[in-house]
Amino acid sequence: MRIERVERLRVDRWLFVQIHTDSGLTGLGEAGLWAYPDACDAVIATWEPYLIGQDPLRIEHHWQALYRHTHFRGGAVAGALGAVDAALWDIAGQHLEVPVYQFLGGKVRDRVRVQTQIHAAEIDDLAAKAQAEVARGITAIRITPFPPDFTVRRYDSLLADAVVRVAAVRDAVGSGIDIGVEIHRRLSVAEAIALAGELERFRPLYYEDATLPFSIQSHGELARATRLPLATGERLHDIWEFRELLVCGGARFLRLDPCLAGGLSAAKKIAAIAESFGAGIIPHGALSTVATAIDVQLDACIPNFVLQDYLGDDRPPKSDLLVENLRLEHGYLVVPDRPGIGVALKPGLAERYPPRVEAVDPALHEDGAVADR
Numbered sequence: 521m522r523i524e525r526v527e528r529l530r531v532d533r534w535l536f537v538q539i540h541t542d543s544g545l546t547g548l549g550e551a552g553l554w555a556y557p558d559a560c561d562a563v564i565a566t567w568e569p570y571l572i573g574q575d576p577l578r579i580e581h582h583w584q585a586l587y588r589h590t591h592f593r594g595g596a597v598a599g600a601l602g603a604v605d606a607a608l609w610d611i612a613g614q615h616l617e618v619p620v621y622q623f624l625g626g627k628v629r630d631r632v633r634v635q636t637q638i639h640a641a642e643i644d645d646l647a648a649k650a651q652a653e654v655a656r657g658i659t660a661i662r663i664t665p666f667p668p669d670f671t672v673r674r675y676d677s678l679l680a681d682a683v684v685r686v687a688a689v690r691d692a693v694g695s696g697i698d699i700g701v702e703i704h705r706r707l708s709v710a711e712a713i714a715l716a717g718e719l720e721r722f723r724p725l726y727y728e729d730a731t732l733p734f735s736i737q738s739h740g741e742l743a744r745a746t747r748l749p750l751a752t753g754e755r756l757h758d759i760w761e762f763r764e765l766l767v768c769g770g771a772r773f774l775r776l777d778p779c780l781a782g783g784l785s786a787a788k789k790i791a792a793i794a795e796s797f798g799a800g801i802i803p804h805g806a807l808s809t810v811a812t813a814i815d816v817q818l819d820a821c822i823p824n825f826v827l828q829d830y831l832g833d834d835r836p837p838k839s840d841l842l843v844e845n846l847r848l849e850h851g852y853l854v855v856p857d858r859p860g861i862g863v864a865l866k867p868g869l870a871e872r873y874p875p876r877v878e879a880v881d882p883a884l885h886e887d888g889a890v891a892d893r
């Protein structure tokens with residue numbers, strides 16, 4: 521079997537890759553650098569002459585060849601590799617007629633527990649949305665405890681408002697429901713330490729991206745100063761960055777995105793490194809339902825899986841991409857038993873959902889300074 525064609529497909533804000541073989545099989549993958557899909561697109565175009573004519577089953581060899589054949593690294597390379605690697609695993613699974621998780625050790629679970637995300641400007645609405653999630657069977661909810669139009673920075677109200685919001689959600693859902701507190705990088709290390717102390721009594725499962733991800737050492741510093749378990753890693757690209765995050769004690773939960781961190785090949789290694797540190801995996805789900813299906817292959821076969829993001833997967837356009845969506849039952853996604861990654865794109869997506877171009881439109885604080893996203 522040989523690779524015949526590498527098809528790059530821009531749909532809405534996503535970049536998909538379909539690798540076609542001379543045996544008639546097609547493998548599907550998604551690139552993880554969602555802010556700059558055209559950068560991944562260009563990287564994959566550069567790799568195309570290498571890939572054409574190759575045996576698609578030599579997955580690790582091709583991974584090494586594409587990552588190491590020249591200089592430089594980062595999101596564009598690792599995101600492109602995320603797409604190509606998944607597509608090759610998808611071909612391998614279809615070729616041998618087994619799901620990808622079967623290659624990666626087999627299933628350690630039959631279904632994967634999901635977490636959803638809620639937003640609301642008003643605290644009553646936030647509490648009502650939390651209750652609605654629980655009513656539909658969801659057992660883990662992620663919240664950002666700030667108003668959606670967060671632009672004003674007053675230390676006191678920042679912390680006080682966050683405490684009120686987390687308290688309202690905990691009160692609304694009662695005990696037995698896990699709450700993840702996602703800060704979206706909005707606090708300094710000092711602010712994050714202060715807020716963590718205030719939030720302990722609400723028993724959040726994790727405290728995510730409390731400060732900017734640029735410094736791994738800052739996460740280690742934060743971890744040493746708080747008892748809340750830290751979650752981070754959605755912008756990390758490779759096994760070495762995750763290793764250093766874990767060595768400095770900066771995370772109890774990895775928000776690993778397989779499509780950004782070099783694909784399932786690298787994600788399985790990262791999960792194993794995390795396992796040795798006693799850290800759990802909560803794959804980051806900012807991409808499409810293709811990425812969710814890729815994540816689920818990993819979730820199915822690693823012992824330290826904790827939760828799977830399920831963010832808008834049941835609403836269009838995300839819900840309108842696949843011939844057959846994954847099944848959500850009582851707060852769990854059923855692990856599919858179809859060969860490969862188990863999903864295929866509907867035809868005509870690029871026409872229905874043309875590529876979306878993100879304008880440079882920074883969020884600003886009230887004084888005009890740039891805020892982080």
Ligand SMILES: [Mg+2]
Pocket residue numbers: 702704728729754775
């Ligand atoms: Mg995050």
